[in-house]
């Protein structure tokens with residue numbers, strides 16, 4: 001029987017709609033250091049590049065130097081709250097049942113996210129998904145983050161290599177897959193700002209119930 005395709009998932013905007021928690025955490029941190037809050041849409045547009053990118057974008061958006069003296073206290077306030085930011089986060093529709101089915105079919109599964117490992121694990125625990133993901137590579141796991149290919153390659157190596165599909169929602173994920181020369185499935189309902197065609201994914205889907213069919217089409221000889 002053909003070896004089941006390994007599946008590596010991005011987290012924010014891919015498995016979970018976490019923008020409300022990232023928005024709330026951002027405003028908490030801005031307020032903690034006496035800076036004005038920002039609207040939801042603005043903060044959502046900053047998601048995907050990891051916390052260092054987000055902190056810089058938040059500071060710039062309120063007129064502060066992204067590398068100035070506010071950066072350190074802002075990062076500290078943000079990270080303290082972010083470690084447990086799960087209450088406003090929800091799974092995208094059908095994620096739980098489809099992941100459970102793919103896991104039961106024997107697909108090795110990993111997370112490759114720019115979210116730091118601590119909040120990433122908090123989210124997985126919160127939704128009871130942790131047991132399905134023996135490998136979690138976060139934005140602070142390696143010296144480099146996505147779109148550098150290293151975190152994705154590291155996740156695949158940790159799963160034992162072999163055929164793989166990387167599933168993500170953003171420009172960062174598309175660039176990471178391209179740099180790693182691995183096939184990319186774009187979930188279209190996340191935080192992407194670029195038209196689907198411009199990201200040239202191998203496949204794109206808007207409903208998790210489509211994913212099982214896409215995966216078995218990639219398995220030599222069927223799933």
Ligand SMILES: O=C(O)COP(=O)(O)O
Pocket residue numbers: 010011012013046047048049050051054112113114115116139170
């Ligand atoms: O932390 C971020 O900016 C986004 O995280 P993601 O890589 O799971 O989309």
Ligand SMILES: [Mg+2]
Pocket residue numbers: 010011012013014048168169170190
């Ligand atoms: Mg994402």
